[in-house]
Each structure stands twice: as structure tokens, then as C-alpha cells.
Amino acid sequence: MKLTLKIWRQKNAKAAGGFVTYQMNDVSPEMAFLEMLDALNKKLVEEDKEPIAFDHDCREGICGSCGMYINGHPHGPVPAITTCHLSMRFFKDGETVWIEPWRAKPFPVIRDLIVDRTAFDKIQFAGGFISINTGGAPEANLIPVKKEDSDNAFDSAVCVGCGACVAACKNASAMLFVSAKISQFALLPQGRIEARDRVRSMVEKMDELGFGNCSNTGACEAECPKEIKISNIARLNREFYKAY
Amino acid sequence: MAQLNAKIPEGPLAQKWTKYKASVKLVNPANKKKLEIIIVGTGLSGAGAASALGELGYSVKSFCYQDSPRRAHSVAAQGGINAAKNYQNDGDSIYRLFYDMIKGGDYRAREGNVYRAAEVSNQVIDHFTALGVPFARDYGGTLDTRSFGGVQVSRTFYSSGQTGQQCLLGAYSSLNRQIKKGNVTLYPRREMLDLVLIDGKARGIITRNLITGEIERHSAHAVILATGGYGTIYYLSTLAVNSNPSAAWKAHKKGAFFANPSFIQIHPTSVPQLNEFQSKLTLMSESLRNDGRMWVPKTKGDKRPANDIPEDERDYYLERRYPTFGNLVPRDVASRATKERCDAGFGVGETGLAVNLDFRDSIKKLGKKVIASRYGNLFHMYKTITGIDPFEEPMRIYPAGHYTMGGLWVDYELMTTIPGLFAIGESNFSDHGANRLGASSLMQASGDGYFIIPVTINNYLSDEIRTGKISTDRAEFEAAEKDSVERINKLMSIKGKQNASSFHKKLGKVMWDYCGMVRNEEGLKKALVLIEELRKEFWSDLNIPGTEAELNQELEKAGRVADYFEVAELLVTDALNRKESCGAHFREEYQTADGEAMRNDENFSYVAAWEYKGAGEPHILHKEELHFEEVEVKVRSYK
Structure with missing residues (x-):
């Protein structure tokens, strides 16, 4: 051709x-x-x-x-x-x-076609983790998780951090990206402990780096190669309100 | 001549690691901050080590060539991660995991290291679970497992077909925490160009900033390589196209011995090559063999669509040849059996270089929903690439270069033959012998990074507390930087015609044809001649447009390809030297009457550790004899 x-x-x-x-x-x-x-x-x-x-x-x-x-x-x-x-x-x-x-x-x-996406890493540095030291973890099956919650957490966790959601958004919002990580941890008992600080720090960093707000257009969801759902953003908002 | 001392602790196998930990020297918490550690690579082992050492209080500098640590190729591991939890009550134990690995590796790995890898596997699962890695679960809320090749227990933890991604993102998250705390400094988009030695010790690295082209010097009290394997030597492989052995090779040229380079795993189930422009082969996880059956038509050249071939005209060749393990034989065995059928003319598809992996019976038995929950993303990926829906038709698959069991020689402390230089994860040679069992690479990489190196490195660093900061103004740094710059200038000044990938592709074909799934003396000798010819062509006809002082992906690639020629030569040399068939290394001259591998324990029960002696000089072979105190060395059989 x-x-x-x-x-x-x-x-x-x-x-x-x-x-x-x-x-x-x-x-x-x-x-x-x-x-x-x-x-x-x-x-x-x-x-x-x-x-x-x-x-x-x-x-x-x-x-x-x-x-x-x-x-x-x-x-x-x-x-x-x-x-x-x-x-x-x-x-x-x-x-x-x-x-x-x-x-x-x-x-x-x-x-050319290469862009600098280190802003995504900076958001993750701000709070995209569970604070546990190596060696300090309890026996894995002592933390039972409902299969449904675990499966939903997995669906959020499959984000590859490519940036398509930001590129698709007319506001250059990173809400889908941030909400995927927030959701993964919010759905798991391991992540609940730091939920409040996590959502505050990650959203604050996201705003500081110049990403826009969500306009509920849904372009991010439509273009996400991993089909991350916009319902994650709803969960992010809920977590955010709870945190203040 | 250097003497190889593996430093395996004395005492019974099950107590070696416990005893070691109890007696290893420690570093006072107040001194840790003053000690700097460079870690190259941010995959599971590199990110794990960086976070664990950061947690301990060391000053860690973490490097990767990607724009973000989250993209290291551990991310692409699919099927799972092993641990000896025995959650299924099916008779698993640390000892059995150890035994399966020793046997699976065809008795070419060290007992002490392998036992330890099995021992820490349970902690790895605990740690990842605590980090929020969403492993698959059962309805009661506990963790689920599945089976993998070469074993008869169910010990593989998984997250759909994306276990590597989930584990790596877990490791990335723990790395992020240390970056936020200031214990780890991240240097992305950096390529390591050389290792710097001062008084014989690893003291730093030279890097190129891939955005600006700037050559940089970084010093430390110890250097850890977590740079993965060299499977891209075949050009077409399941690896990321930028994965490369250059960092390990540079260390090798500075004195780190390279062990068992010819032990390369050819994975049995990958999407076959579809066209001549193809840049990579996509893996289809081994876990698929739990529910998929491999077969070819019983009639040569049968071109009917797979679904039209009746049951009694199908040859389920793995089930036929290996009734005990069936479709779950280890990877080396499955790959060779597939090659045998295709070479004999029974292969399917236009090229005849493919076999069927069929889910029809499992879908009938378990339903589409269950199969989708186990392999949904893999089926989707297969359909995306080929346009064929595995729910309707069998997958077509063929073996592809995948994982390198060989790598930098390390002792029990994971230190190379250069004091202060450590190698972890796939970049070392230590745990998989001549063949790796499925789902044990995530296990070993995580174990090395999170649980082993943070203990063993103390033994070295405890003697470094008085060293003080190492200046990058020293003559050794200047000399290494000068060498790196000269090499770049040499590459830039060839001004020939072809791009670096063209050479890589040609080299890959030579390696696949003569040093792939089966090897023989004549072919290997021919390969040496062809490699040399290609190398000459490369150094006279390469072209790199642009300059070195900017982002230049052609220059990056050229530097790696230049190293591939040297790695390839050593690989073939090792394959020639090893006059036996073991694990993934199959020499046609050494096989049984029914085509199984024939080991030669009398003469080759050793680790071949190669020493670099300078450009154009032959490598020197050092043998580390393997001693089996715990297991009885037997003929490996899966029949």
C-alpha cells in the first residue's frame, strides 16, 4: 500500500x-x-x-x-x-x-514525537505508594480481600502511564491517571490507612504541575488503551472530599 | 590468575542463609547515609534493591534508560511469580521449590543460591501483597495460585496475564516512596557507558544523558547492575527492543567474569513471525499451557483449518511424548518438541513454522467466562496482533528467544569478580542453571533486590565507612570518560550507509540459525566466521545521522549493536566449549536415541566463567565445579 x-x-x-x-x-x-x-x-x-x-x-x-x-x-x-x-x-x-x-x-x-512525561512520575512520588518497609509485611493471607474489590483494584492498576488521557483531554487533565492509582489503593484494605494523605498529596502535585481539571467530557476514557473507567474519577472525587 | 570462590556458607543447606544473616557484618545506621550506592536498572531487582537500600538509609542513585522506572521490561512478564507457600495443601515446600529449580535447571546451578531463592520467595509474596499488588484471589478473600511448567504443584501467584506489570508497579511504588524521602535520587534517560574502577574496586559509572547527549560521571562506594539479560541477541525476541547487555558487557571488559553465556531460554509459546519487517515477538504466557493443548496435524502439510481437523487426526505431541507432565513440560523441552515437529514438516500456517495451542476443550469444560478471567488480556493481545480470536480458533505459536540464564558470575553475596560490583536479577547467572522454570524470574529478581542484596552488601560496605566521598575528578573517571567519548566519536565517524538495526537483524539471524534451540559444532564454527564478517561490515558501513550532542536514538542503538557482536562471539565460544546437552543448551551431537538431551556430568558439571583478556585476545575459561550435597544428580525426565 x-x-x-x-x-x-x-x-x-x-x-x-x-x-x-x-x-x-x-x-x-x-x-x-x-x-x-x-x-x-x-x-x-x-x-x-x-x-x-x-x-x-x-x-x-x-x-x-x-x-x-x-x-x-x-x-x-x-x-x-x-x-x-x-x-x-x-x-x-x-x-x-x-x-x-x-x-x-x-x-x-x-x-519530534517524544514528550517529557516526568510529571506523571512526580505525581506518583507524591503519594502513589503504601508505606511499608521491606521485611515488615505480615503473612499475605492475613490480609483477606474480597475478590470483587481485588478484581476492581486490578482493573484500575493496569494503567500503563502512557499519557493518552492527558493528551486526549481539552483541559490536559491528569484525573484519569491519578484516579487509577487512588482507586487501586482505596479499594484495598492495605491502602486505606494512608488514603487521606495520599489523595491530598497527589491531587496537590497534579495541580501544581499544571494539569487541568476534569470537564466530564469522557475523552480520556474513550482513548485509554487500557480501558480505565471514568468511574475511577468519581471515586477520586469521593476520596478527595472525604480527605478535607 | 583469579580464583573463583563462591563463598557458600558452611553447614546444612536449610541453615546456610540463616547462619549467614546471623554472622554478616553490619553498617551502623549513622554511617549508612555517608555510603553511596549506584544501581543501574529499575526492573524488579533494581527497583527492589533501590527501595530496600533506601529504607536502610543508604544514599542510592538509581539509573534507567527509559523515561520512567515503571517501564523496565519486568513489566512485560505475564504468567506469575512462584512461592513455596503451600496454600493449596498440595505438598509444596521450600525444599520442593528448590528441588524443582535444581532439576529444571538440569543440575547446572548452585544448591546454596537456589535454596536461598526458594527460601525468600514467601517473603516476596507477603511484601508485594502489603504493597497493594492486586494478585488474583479466591472467593474467600485469600490468594489464588495456578500451575506452571515443570512442576506438579500449584505455586504460581498471578494477576491475570499481567503479573510482571503489577509486581513492577509495586516495586516502582516502593521506589517512589524512597525518592520522596530523599534516600534515592533518580536518573532516568541515562545509558551506562562504562564502569569506573579505582584500585581494583567498582567506584562509579560513566553515563550518557540521552536527551542532551552530555557525558556524565557518577561515583559511589558500590555499584549494582540490575540490567537484565541479553536475549535481544536474536534481534527478534520477547524482550523490549531496547533491552540490551551493554552495561554488563562493559563490566565484563573491566574484569567481571561472564558465566554460562550459552544458556539462553527459548520460550515455547510466542506469536510467530508474521512478516519480514517484524521488530519483536510477543510472548503468550506459559500459563496458557494449563488450559491449552499443543498439537499439529498427524498428516504432513495438512492445510485444513484447525477446527476442521478431527480429533483422531491431531497429534498432541507433548502429551504423547511426555505423558506425566503433558503440556506442562519445562520450556526447553516444549520448545525442542515443537521445533522437531515443524522441522519434520508438520507445522501449520503459511510458513509451517507454527503449531496450534488449542483452548477448545477447556472452554467446553470450564466455560468461556472462566477462561476469559484467567487469560483475558492475553487473548485480547493475540487477537489484536493476528486478527484471530482464540475463543474461536486455536492460537498459532512458535518458540522465541526469551530469557538468559547466563550472566555475570556472582558469588553467594551476589558480588562479581570485581570487588564492589554486584549483579542481581537476570543480569547474574546464579539461580536457574541451564534452564529456568516458568514464574521463577519474577521470584528471583524480587528476592535478589528486596531480600538478598540488602543483607549481603553490608559485608562489603562495612569496610568502606572510612573511605569518604569519592571524587569524580580522579584520573580513573577522566580516563573512562575519555574512552567513552572516543568510542562515540568512532561510531559517529564511520559515515557509511546502513542503520544499526540492519546489522542487528543480520546478527540475530546468524545467532538464531546456528546458536538457537539446537546447536552443532559445524554451525557454531560457521557462526564465528559470520559474526566476524558482520562486525567488519558494521565498522565500515554504519551510518548515524545527526550529532552526539543531542537526543540521537541511532547512536544509542549503534553502541549497543557494537557490543552485541562481542557478546555473540562469547556466546558461541561457550556453546562450542560445552560438549554436552543440558537444559536449553542442546548440542545435536549429544542426544539420546529418542532425541532427549544427554548431559555429561563427568566433564561438564561446572559453571563456565569467562575472563576478558583484551580486544582480539581469546577469553580465558575458569571452571567453578558444582557440588551437589543435597540432591541426587539424575537424568532429567518428564516422561
């Missing part, structure tokens, strides 16, 4: 960026989207041109490294997958594909 790619190129955080057009003439529908970019980069290097920089690592949808806007959607047009799992069979011969980095003030562009 033949594709026209319009890719955002930006030398560094301070430089002005812009779209550059690339013609791809031999894209196989069996390729993964990132493998299509690999093929383009191979060609660029052979022409002694700088390849397109993008984050990627596990290429099996779990590390959360990859992420780019593809035709107006974070991680592309197919729901519930990360960019690395997007197959070229979802594109049509002759199509023009627009590829951009996450656009959000708290995620400044580093180069």
Missing part, C-alpha cells in the same frame, strides 16, 4: 516544529505501525537524513513508552490498544496519515 505521512518534526523543546511530508510506497498491511516508522527511519538513515525520534520499548502494549496522535486520536483510530499494537491493516491504500506528539503543556516536546 501507498501512504502519505505528515509527521511532526521538532529539533528540541525550544525549536519551532512543523509537519514534514513523507511518501511510503511499500507498506505491508501486516506491519505494525511502529514497524512502518522503522522502515521509514531505515530509509532516512540511508539517505543520511535524521530519523524520526519516538519513544517505544516493549512493543507489546504494556510498558507505556509509545504514544502519539495518529489521525486525531491518541494511539490511533483503533480503541483499547497502544500505538505499538496498531496494525497497518487498519489503514487504506492512498491514505494520508497525520502523526503528532502528545499536545499538553505539562508534557513538553523533547524531540
Whole structure:
């Protein structure tokens, strides 16, 4: 298949960026989207041109490294997958594909499609943990947890921290990301003990880093590759009210 | 010549670790703050060690090449984590876990280390549970387990098919707590370029800031490598595409012996290669073999759709060959049996390099809902990649490079042959012998990081309390930095045509063809010639656009590929040296009449520890003889 790619190129955080057009003439529908970019980069290097920089690592949808806007959607047009799992069979011969980095003030562009997501880590440093020292844990089965609660906690805990929710939100809100961690711990007896301090510190840090408020639009839920539910945000709000 | 001393404590096996802990030297809490520890890698072992050592009060510096510690490749482990809890009352114990690992590793691991790994496994589960890791639970609220290959008990704790992710995020959370407290300083997007030795001791590392290209010096009183394995040597593997052995290799070139490099696990169940552009192979967890049956048609070249092939025309080859363990034989055995069927022409799919993993019978028996709760995300992932729904049709799978049992040689204290340099998790060689059993890598990595290194490192650091801060202005740092810069300049100045990945791909093919699931002398010798040819081509035809003083992913990749050639050479050398078949290392010349591995205990019951002697010089082999006091060394049988 033949594709026209319009890719955002930006030398560094301070430089002005812009779209550059690339013609791809031999894209196989069996390729993964990132493998299509690999093929383009191979060609660029052979022409002694700088390849397109993008984050990627596990290429099996779990590390959360990859992420780019593809035709107006974070991680592309197919729901519930990360960019690395997007197959070229979802594109049509002759199509023009627009590829951009996450656009959000708290995620400044580093180069091309790579953005700085350390703000997410900073929120987790603020309170995304249960304070227990190594060796101090009780025997595991002394903490029984209702299966339903444990399963729900797991559903929240599968967040990969890719940042699609922030990129999808018109307010660049990190509420879905923060609520996933808050929910995981709020649902477990181990996490209840520090629930109050945790929600205060994480929300405070989130605000300080310039993430916007939730507007209840639901774009985050619609675009989340791991299908984290917006009901997590409701739980975050409840935890937050309880904490003051 | 250096002497290998594993420093295994005296006394009965079950008391070695207890005795060690009771007699190990300690560091006064007031002195800990003054001692700095560098930890490279933030996977389960690295993040675990950083948090545990931070909790103790040491000043820890934690490095990773990713943008966040949460992305280390432990995150991708799927099926589970073993522990000897015996929650199922099915006869499990620390001893049985130890025994299964020794046997599973085909009697090529140290008894002392393996017993300890089994011993701390229960604490690991307690710790993760307390950290809020949502392991699967039963309706009564207690933890659930499942079975894995090579064992007959149910001891694997899991979180759907994302156990690695949940454990790693647990470790990441404990790391975050120490970062907040100021005990750990995080250095993300850094690549280790060299190890710095002062008076023979590991005293620091040289790193490249991957965003700015800046070369940095970092000093410490001890350095811990938690940098994973070298399975990406095959190019196509189940590993993250950026996983690489460069840090361990740099340490090797500075004097750390490299042990059993040829012991690489080929995982039996991965999504087969679909096209020539493919950049990685996605694992389908071993846990699937609990409920999935592996089969090929009984007729060669049978091209009918799997569901149209009647029961009596299917060859459930694992159940046929290994009736006792059936589909739950260890990985090395399953991989070879699959290769045997495909090589004989019974493989399925367009390439014939695939077999069926079929859930039809389990779905019939347990219902779709139960199967979905056990493997939902794996089925979803498989469908995403291939477009085929495993609820309707069997998965097609094929073996892929996965885990390296070999690694840096370490003693009982997890210290390498360089004083002050430690290696933990997959980066060391110590616990899995010639083959790792499923769900024991999360177990070993967590045990090393959280429970072993925080004890053993004290023995070394207790002698360092008077050392004082180590200046990075010292000549040793300057020299190491100069070497790193020169190497980068050399790579940048080749100005050929091809990108680094092209070379990696070619090298991977050589390694897969001649040093993969089966090996023979002729092939291995050929591989050495081909590697050398490729290496020459690399150093004359590589191209890296851009400059070194900025984010440059081609430069990152090129540095790693340059090291892969050297690692590959040692791997093949080790495979040539080991004239026996054991575990994952299968030499065609050494097999039984029915195609099973034939060990040679008389001549090869040793750890092969290789010493680097300089560029172009042959490696020197040191043998650490293995002594089995507790278990009787037998022919490994799963029949």
C-alpha cells in the first residue's frame, strides 16, 4: 500500500516544529505501525537524513513508552490498544496519515514525537505508594480481600502511564491517571490507612504541575488503551472530599 | 590468575542463609547515609534493591534508560511469580521449590543460591501483597495460585496475564516512596557507558544523558547492575527492543567474569513471525499451557483449518511424548518438541513454522467466562496482533528467544569478580542453571533486590565507612570518560550507509540459525566466521545521522549493536566449549536415541566463567565445579 505521512518534526523543546511530508510506497498491511516508522527511519538513515525520534520499548502494549496522535486520536483510530499494537491493516491504500506528539503543556516536546512525561512520575512520588518497609509485611493471607474489590483494584492498576488521557483531554487533565492509582489503593484494605494523605498529596502535585481539571467530557476514557473507567474519577472525587 | 570462590556458607543447606544473616557484618545506621550506592536498572531487582537500600538509609542513585522506572521490561512478564507457600495443601515446600529449580535447571546451578531463592520467595509474596499488588484471589478473600511448567504443584501467584506489570508497579511504588524521602535520587534517560574502577574496586559509572547527549560521571562506594539479560541477541525476541547487555558487557571488559553465556531460554509459546519487517515477538504466557493443548496435524502439510481437523487426526505431541507432565513440560523441552515437529514438516500456517495451542476443550469444560478471567488480556493481545480470536480458533505459536540464564558470575553475596560490583536479577547467572522454570524470574529478581542484596552488601560496605566521598575528578573517571567519548566519536565517524538495526537483524539471524534451540559444532564454527564478517561490515558501513550532542536514538542503538557482536562471539565460544546437552543448551551431537538431551556430568558439571583478556585476545575459561550435597544428580525426565 501507498501512504502519505505528515509527521511532526521538532529539533528540541525550544525549536519551532512543523509537519514534514513523507511518501511510503511499500507498506505491508501486516506491519505494525511502529514497524512502518522503522522502515521509514531505515530509509532516512540511508539517505543520511535524521530519523524520526519516538519513544517505544516493549512493543507489546504494556510498558507505556509509545504514544502519539495518529489521525486525531491518541494511539490511533483503533480503541483499547497502544500505538505499538496498531496494525497497518487498519489503514487504506492512498491514505494520508497525520502523526503528532502528545499536545499538553505539562508534557513538553523533547524531540519530534517524544514528550517529557516526568510529571506523571512526580505525581506518583507524591503519594502513589503504601508505606511499608521491606521485611515488615505480615503473612499475605492475613490480609483477606474480597475478590470483587481485588478484581476492581486490578482493573484500575493496569494503567500503563502512557499519557493518552492527558493528551486526549481539552483541559490536559491528569484525573484519569491519578484516579487509577487512588482507586487501586482505596479499594484495598492495605491502602486505606494512608488514603487521606495520599489523595491530598497527589491531587496537590497534579495541580501544581499544571494539569487541568476534569470537564466530564469522557475523552480520556474513550482513548485509554487500557480501558480505565471514568468511574475511577468519581471515586477520586469521593476520596478527595472525604480527605478535607 | 583469579580464583573463583563462591563463598557458600558452611553447614546444612536449610541453615546456610540463616547462619549467614546471623554472622554478616553490619553498617551502623549513622554511617549508612555517608555510603553511596549506584544501581543501574529499575526492573524488579533494581527497583527492589533501590527501595530496600533506601529504607536502610543508604544514599542510592538509581539509573534507567527509559523515561520512567515503571517501564523496565519486568513489566512485560505475564504468567506469575512462584512461592513455596503451600496454600493449596498440595505438598509444596521450600525444599520442593528448590528441588524443582535444581532439576529444571538440569543440575547446572548452585544448591546454596537456589535454596536461598526458594527460601525468600514467601517473603516476596507477603511484601508485594502489603504493597497493594492486586494478585488474583479466591472467593474467600485469600490468594489464588495456578500451575506452571515443570512442576506438579500449584505455586504460581498471578494477576491475570499481567503479573510482571503489577509486581513492577509495586516495586516502582516502593521506589517512589524512597525518592520522596530523599534516600534515592533518580536518573532516568541515562545509558551506562562504562564502569569506573579505582584500585581494583567498582567506584562509579560513566553515563550518557540521552536527551542532551552530555557525558556524565557518577561515583559511589558500590555499584549494582540490575540490567537484565541479553536475549535481544536474536534481534527478534520477547524482550523490549531496547533491552540490551551493554552495561554488563562493559563490566565484563573491566574484569567481571561472564558465566554460562550459552544458556539462553527459548520460550515455547510466542506469536510467530508474521512478516519480514517484524521488530519483536510477543510472548503468550506459559500459563496458557494449563488450559491449552499443543498439537499439529498427524498428516504432513495438512492445510485444513484447525477446527476442521478431527480429533483422531491431531497429534498432541507433548502429551504423547511426555505423558506425566503433558503440556506442562519445562520450556526447553516444549520448545525442542515443537521445533522437531515443524522441522519434520508438520507445522501449520503459511510458513509451517507454527503449531496450534488449542483452548477448545477447556472452554467446553470450564466455560468461556472462566477462561476469559484467567487469560483475558492475553487473548485480547493475540487477537489484536493476528486478527484471530482464540475463543474461536486455536492460537498459532512458535518458540522465541526469551530469557538468559547466563550472566555475570556472582558469588553467594551476589558480588562479581570485581570487588564492589554486584549483579542481581537476570543480569547474574546464579539461580536457574541451564534452564529456568516458568514464574521463577519474577521470584528471583524480587528476592535478589528486596531480600538478598540488602543483607549481603553490608559485608562489603562495612569496610568502606572510612573511605569518604569519592571524587569524580580522579584520573580513573577522566580516563573512562575519555574512552567513552572516543568510542562515540568512532561510531559517529564511520559515515557509511546502513542503520544499526540492519546489522542487528543480520546478527540475530546468524545467532538464531546456528546458536538457537539446537546447536552443532559445524554451525557454531560457521557462526564465528559470520559474526566476524558482520562486525567488519558494521565498522565500515554504519551510518548515524545527526550529532552526539543531542537526543540521537541511532547512536544509542549503534553502541549497543557494537557490543552485541562481542557478546555473540562469547556466546558461541561457550556453546562450542560445552560438549554436552543440558537444559536449553542442546548440542545435536549429544542426544539420546529418542532425541532427549544427554548431559555429561563427568566433564561438564561446572559453571563456565569467562575472563576478558583484551580486544582480539581469546577469553580465558575458569571452571567453578558444582557440588551437589543435597540432591541426587539424575537424568532429567518428564516422561
